Amino acid sequence: MVVRVKIVVVKFQPPETYGGFVSKIVNPVLDHFSHFLILDSDTTYEFSADNIAEQFGTADIVGFTVVSSSRIFRAWERMTYWLKLSPRVRGAAMLLSSDFLRRIGGYPVGEFVDTILLQKSKRTSVAPFTVYHNQRFDLRHSVWRQISDGKFRAEIQYPFW
Secondary structure (H helix, E strand, C coil), X not given: CCCCEEEEEECCCXXXXXXXXXXXXXXXXXXXXXXXXXXXXXXXXXXXXXXXXXXXXXXXEEEEXXXXXXXXXXXXXXXXXXXCCCCCCXXXXXXXXXXXXXXXCCCCCCCCHHHHHHHHCCCEEEEXXXXXXXXXXXXXXXXXXXXXXXXXXXXXXXXXX
16 A cells, blocks of 8 residues: 555634634545644644554554643643543544545544544554644633533534543
């Protein structure tokens, strides 16, 4: 298999959604790349996307260990995400197979796309590489995000575990 990875750095502004921004870039060129590395604009990493795609080529989704630059945020995550019954994949950094995206009709539009993608994935892996999320801690945003994500998961009947 020939690996060809397109790196998509997400820089959207509301009212546009995360999924809306990414889908406009990914879906028109879905047949030209084997994989898409989707990264938030405030992330940094030190690995080769092509090597990850070669190593985990059969996975629908490859996640990474995402570490926040904020000590407070890291402590918050330890307190609120302590139970891990499935691979922890964060939307801030994920490698997606083009075959998988074609199978589900392209990159989804809207909010909480990482949850939608995980629900539809048959093969999810977590690569032993770290992506650093350079973000400041915002308690209000973090709590709102977790509540919103929980409501969305309940609406689509996605298991919380």
